[in-house]
Amino acid sequence: MKLPTDNPNPLVRFLLSFWAPSARSMRGWAMASVVVNAGITVTGAGVRVTASGLGCPTWPRCTPDSFVPVLHPEVDPLNMAVEFGNRLLTFLVLAVGVACVLAALRMAPRRTSLVRLAWLQPVGILAQALWGGLVVNTMLNPFTVGTHYLISSGLIAACWLLYARAGEADGPVRRVAHRDIRRLGHVLLAAVFALLVAGVAVSGTGPHSGDEMASRFDLDIEAVARFHADVAYVVVGLTFALMFALRVTNAPSAARRAALGLLGVELLQGVIGYTQYFLAVPAALVLLHVIGSTLVWIAALRVVTSLRTRDPESASVAHSPTEAAAAV
Incomplete structure (x- = not known):
């Protein structure tokens, strides 16, 4: 049977991907939301390292009398373009979030869990936009800037959970590894979030504030950077422990690949972190x-x-002895 999403017209396939969605297209939109939310997080950092944080000195207007960039004697046109470009990306992120909501609402049968997760996106994006106004009105206070980043991290988590849940059924959670290993995974995730918070403290203390008028945390940058590195060591150690536990318990290969991928990204991130530290924090490496x-x-x-x-x-699954032991 030919599915609607098999239509040869790419525009029709695109429209049907959220108006007559399949489980596959729902996951596709969820992954798109992960990508665009990660992308705007990175472009936001680009605004900061190019000193364009107040390129649009007002909010929601770019200048006091215009929603779009116009020549302003006190603002560099390039900085204004960079900041305004980042604001425009919010509409792309919102559009993808709305597509996720439509896809979740139009799925047959409708899954309440996906609808709830999908609604977190447009609601969170609007809240993030309002917080962006607070960032501008506080002249890039490091607390508001850092919170802006952490809210984006929360949105990425919601988008990833939508992606994961769209590939699952709606029955009770079933562990695929020992319960203590799953707890270790949760501890690892908490440690990674603590690492992000420590990174925010470093960013709010060091250079690249987004504008020369922006304030900084009154902290010792050396001490904050060392603390950030210490948390990173804890994260890497927990990742090694998780990898070892998954290996010796013969956990599913998908879990082992995920842990190995995390370790690889962590090691690469460590190389970048130490390089930028010893090179006096160049903007490109930030x-x-x-x-x-x-x-x-x-x-x-x-x-x-x-x-x-x-x-x-409704499934009554007979688990193998290995799965039964893993669930203990």
């Missing part, structure tokens, strides 16, 4: 480091969701 931190967060989320699955609600 941007790479933000990309790395976003990838570490996504990889950690992938690890946690790989440690469990959900069966159909």
Whole structure:
């Protein structure tokens, strides 16, 4: 039987992907939401490292009398373009979020869990836009800037969970690894989030504030950077422990690959972090480091969701002895 999404017209296939969605197209939109939310997080860092944070000095207007960039004697046109470009990306992120909501609402049968997760996106994006106004009105206060980044991390988590849940049924959670290993995965995820918070403290203390008028945290940059590195060591140690536990318990290959992928991203991120530290924090490496931190967060989320699955609600699954032992 030919599905609607097999239509040869690419525009029709695109429209049907959220108006007559399949489980596959629902996952596709969820992954698109992960990508665009990660992308705007990185471009936001680009605004900061190019000193374009107040390129549009007002909000919601770009200038006091215009919603779009116009020549302003006190603002560099390039900085204005960079900041306004980042604001425009919000509409792309919102459009993908709305597509996720439509796809979740139009799925047959409708799955309440997906609808709820999908609604987090447009609601969160609108909240994030309002917080962006607070960032501008507080003249890039490091607390509001850092919180802006952490809210984006929360949105990425919601998008990834939508992606994972769209590939599962709606039955009870079933562990695919020992319960203590799953707990270790949750501890690891919490440690990664703590690493992001520590990174925000470093960013709010060091250079690249987004504008020369922006304030900074009154902290010792050396001490904050060392603390950030210490948390990173804890994260890597927990990742090694999780990999070892998954290996010796013969956990599913998907979980082991996810843990290995996380370790690889962490090691690469460590190389970038130490390089930027010894090179006096050049802007290009700061941007790479933000990309790395976003990838570490996504990889950690992938690890946690790989440690469990959900069966159909009506299915009566006979588990193998290995699975039964893993569930203990």
